[in-house]
Amino acid sequence: MRSDEYPEGLESLERELALLKRFYALWKAGMLYPGDHPMWRHACRQFLEAFTRLQGSRSGEFVLRIVGDEFYLEDTLLVRESILYYSLLQDLKKAGIGGVAVSPSVGPTDLAALVSAVREGEVLRASEDPDAFLRERNIHGIRLEKPGEWKEERGRGGDRTRLTEEYRNAVAVMGEISRQVEEGRRIRVDKARRVVSSLLERIKENRTAVLGLTSLKSHDDYTCYHSINVLILSLSLGTLLSLDRPALVALGMGALLHDLGKITVPREILQKKGPLTEGEWSIIRSHPVKGADILLAQPGIHPLSVAVAMEHHAHYDMGGYPKIRGKERPSLFSRIVEMADVYDAMTTTRPYQRARTPEQALRILLKDSGFVFDPALAPMFVAMMGIYPAGTLVRLSDGRWGVVSEGAVVEPRYPVVKVIADENGPLTRPFLLDLGGDVARERGLEVAEVLLPEEAGVDLEGFLDQEAP
Numbered sequence: 456m457r458s459d460e461y462p463e464g465l466e467s468l469e470r471e472l473a474l475l476k477r478f479y480a481l482w483k484a485g486m487l488y489p490g491d492h493p494m495w496r497h498a499c500r501q502f503l504e505a506f507t508r509l510q511g512s513r514s515g516e517f518v519l520r521i522v523g524d525e526f527y528l529e530d531t532l533l534v535r536e537s538i539l540y541y542s543l544l545q546d547l548k549k550a551g552i553g554g555v556a557v558s559p560s561v562g563p564t565d566l567a568a569l570v571s572a573v574r575e576g577e578v579l580r581a582s583e584d585p586d587a588f589l590r591e592r593n594i595h596g597i598r599l600e601k602p603g604e605w606k607e608e609r610g611r612g613g614d615r616t617r618l619t620e621e622y623r624n625a626v627a628v629m630g631e632i633s634r635q636v637e638e639g640r641r642i643r644v645d646k647a648r649r650v651v652s653s654l655l656e657r658i659k660e661n662r663t664a665v666l667g668l669t670s671l672k673s674h675d676d677y678t679c680y681h682s683i684n685v686l687i688l689s690l691s692l693g694t695l696l697s698l699d700r701p702a703l704v705a706l707g708m709g710a711l712l713h714d715l716g717k718i719t720v721p722r723e724i725l726q727k728k729g730p731l732t733e734g735e736w737s738i739i740r741s742h743p744v745k746g747a748d749i750l751l752a753q754p755g756i757h758p759l760s761v762a763v764a765m766e767h768h769a770h771y772d773m774g775g776y777p778k779i780r781g782k783e784r785p786s787l788f789s790r791i792v793e794m795a796d797v798y799d800a801m802t803t804t805r806p807y808q809r810a811r812t813p814e815q816a817l818r819i820l821l822k823d824s825g826f827v828f829d830p831a832l833a834p835m836f837v838a839m840m841g842i843y844p845a846g847t848l849v850r851l852s853d854g855r856w857g858v859v860s861e862g863a864v865v866e867p868r869y870p871v872v873k874v875i876a877d878e879n880g881p882l883t884r885p886f887l888l889d890l891g892g893d894v895a896r897e898r899g900l901e902v903a904e905v906l907l908p909e910e911a912g913v914d915l916e917g918f919l920d921q922e923a924p
Contacts, residue, residue: 471517475526478502503561549578561595619671624650651686654690654707662694681714686710689788689792691839692835708760763792790829801815812907813847817840821834843870858875871888872888875913
């Protein structure tokens, strides 16, 4: 795999996206024409032929899901297609459909019956069994899901105590690796790889819960916490790109070890509050090269992981540092890690900067896409995090405080929040509140303000450890 190309693992996704394009064309034709119209028959035939061809490279259903205003192809977020095929998304949502799974046994009459039902304004009611809805219309080879039925497998891997314990263990391993570099010893590559593999499995089980851990920060141990947060953010985006496991491990190793070169930079420069001198800035700019040299000296480090250490400040347009000749773009993995690196740094208080809120940081990623950040990856990263990323401390419109537990099912502005305090102080029993639910909406509850934990005097780690009933 060449470092400047998207991995071969994306080829299967491209075939799935081509099938989605056919499904959208079929849907548009079905909304305009009856089932016996030539335009409908043509669109239907093209979809079924493409579906049959796809079965040659994989088996199973074609699964399209909706979370909020975003399409997911099985568990892969489709940012661009959510915009291109927005009318399809809205048609399904209005019909009370949160997901469509098409099996190889589907026929033209089944597809026509489903589109016709939606065209005629028939709705899958919340209390209705989807299977019964399909049986009444004699539709076979299609399975429907209700809105909110699928939430990125959020029901699994939800043991917060176990997750935070794994996070702390990862921080400890990163601390050990940092000391090995300081002492000029070989790093424990095997331990680093175990950290990557462990967090990768947790992300696959429950991406949202693990992303919430990146709200944990440390002023005294910034480098270690930062390295683990960048690892989590990078792997989370990598899983959305449908990278295979070896590619994800190489990405994860690069993300975890991307800043080893900073260990060679004097602490007084890293923590200086005032402006850097030209000499100090030169030392800072040298850390990617030094980090790459450290990794090159270690056995068993993938070349793409080394490239991440070298390129994570290079920028999408190669206008960053160090200056690298002969390349038009940094590697894909470097582009992912640079975005994760900058996001976590922006949302962390440092001696020389006040932390930005997640929303402010995400806006900067979008503003700087095209020259600092990959213009294709930046919107995907923003969509993955959401308006209110998991772990965000918020004040509600009724004055209570909460920590975002998971993103919204339908409307991004209304996430699920763990309420942790009211006007009388911290609650002894925090509880989950779905701001998109009927009770909260009737009371007009919404997020009024995003708060910075250190300025609000809130220990997020303690609340992330608590299980809400």
